[in-house]
Amino acid sequence: MLSRYMSSPIPDVRVGIFLFDQECIVETDENGYFEKDFMFNKPLAISGWHKVRYKVLDKIVEEQEELEVEGEVYIHRNGEAKYGVISDVDDTILISHATKILSKLRLILTKNSKTRLPFTGVAAFYNALHHEPGRSVQNPVFYVSSSEWNLYDFLEDFCEVRNIPKGPFLLQDLKTSLWKLIKSGGGNHYHKLEKIKHLMLTFEDMPFILIGDSGQRDSLLYAEITRQFPERVKAIYIRDVSKSRKDEKVNAIARELLVHNVEMLLVADTEEAARHAYENGLITREEMLHVVEETRGQSLRPTSLVGQLVRSESHQHNSG
Structure with missing residues (x-):
């Protein structure tokens, strides 16, 4: 790293x-x-x-x-997908502790793409949004992040290992210092607004689902996108990772967006988002149930895959 x-x-x-x-x-x-x-x-x-x-x-x-x-x-040719997905990365699909410098740095320096963990149910939910039944062309997924291009190969490997749908990454400019590593994913995040606007203008006939987290400014950025493209946003899911007064701000923004007939949901886990997506015709019932099963099953996993592997290898050695 x-x-x-x-x-x-x-x-x-x-x-x-x-x-x-x-x-x-x-x-x-x-x-x-x-x-x-x-x-x-x-x-x-x-x-x-x-x-x-x-x-x-x-x-x-x-x-x-x-x-x-x-x-x-x-x-992607316009008109060939039911919708597109625009997703943040840190603390949306990848557990990053982006608002806690020491925790984030420990993860960056001690784990790799095979030992970093996604949030529970992410793979099943994103695949449900991506794979449109009965269509030859799938719904595209775009990852817009405040992480830098330095991390591109890591993020690509992480998604492949975790079976998260492949999609283009739109990241921040390259950084070339240790201090910038510590500050990775920081900044005012408004570069994400420009990149999302670019996607909206490039795929001018495509509606989008927006997915982010409450730890940074995703709710504000997605609200601005909704105001600029009110007919193009089908739903907004904000993962609740802050456990603070930021939750109140997200809910206040969500109430404001109802005038545009757009729901912004502050969700505790992926299961909650999947149930809403099913109720609104974005995924099938079978897909929703698969997300529920994966979310609940992964909630029992150990917090450290490294420790799990070490214990497993030790057990095999002792048994031999």
């Missing part, structure tokens, strides 16, 4: 991008980023994940071998 934040960006390097039958050359900025918009003359035949190739065209080090990798880009 330390190495993710002690890295050095490489600016002014030309990169070739090859997508379908198009190719272009871009140059990395001061943070090592590059970005390119592709325009197509006709709609693509299939929504979903597509292969894209990247090739480094400049020499960075002596005796450099050819640097070419294959990645994926998510493309």
Whole structure:
């Protein structure tokens, strides 16, 4: 984890991008980023994940071998999904203790993508929202977080290990210091507002479900999105992680949003969100029951998967 934040960006390097039958050359900025918009003359035949190739065209080090990798880009045609999902990450799907510096730092420095825990029932609930029965194109899930791009590979691995639906991540700019590691996920979070607005404008015919937590500013940001796009928000779920007066603020905001016919629910667990989603036709009864089963079953798990693994291996050794 330390190495993710002690890295050095490489600016002014030309990169070739090859997508379908198009190719272009871009140059990395001061943070090592590059970005390119592709325009197509006709709609693509299939929504979903597509292969894209990247090739480094400049020499960075002596005796450099050819640097070419294959990645994926998510493309979605308007009108092909019932709705989309926009979700926060820290303390929404991933237990992070984002408002407690020491607890958060301990998790960051002592656990990895295989030993960090999601909240109970998250995988079942997100898969229920993502997999639309009877449709060839699934509902897309976008993860908009105050975490930095340093954590991209960690978050990608975490979702894969925990069977949480694959989706594009929209994160904060790269950070390159230990202090910034400690402050990871901080800031005013309004970059999330801009990224959500970008999604709303890009997928202009798609309604969205918004999911966040009460520990930071998700309720305020989602309320602003609802005011700007009142016909596009189907429901808002705010996980209650603060156990403080922030709960009162969330409930006050929820009452204000009723004028737009949008429900913002402060939920104690994933089961509560799933029951509301079923009652409002967002998931099926079978999917709701699966979320309930997973939520209750996972509530009995140990708080430390590392300790569980150690005890299991010790038991096997003693039995042998």
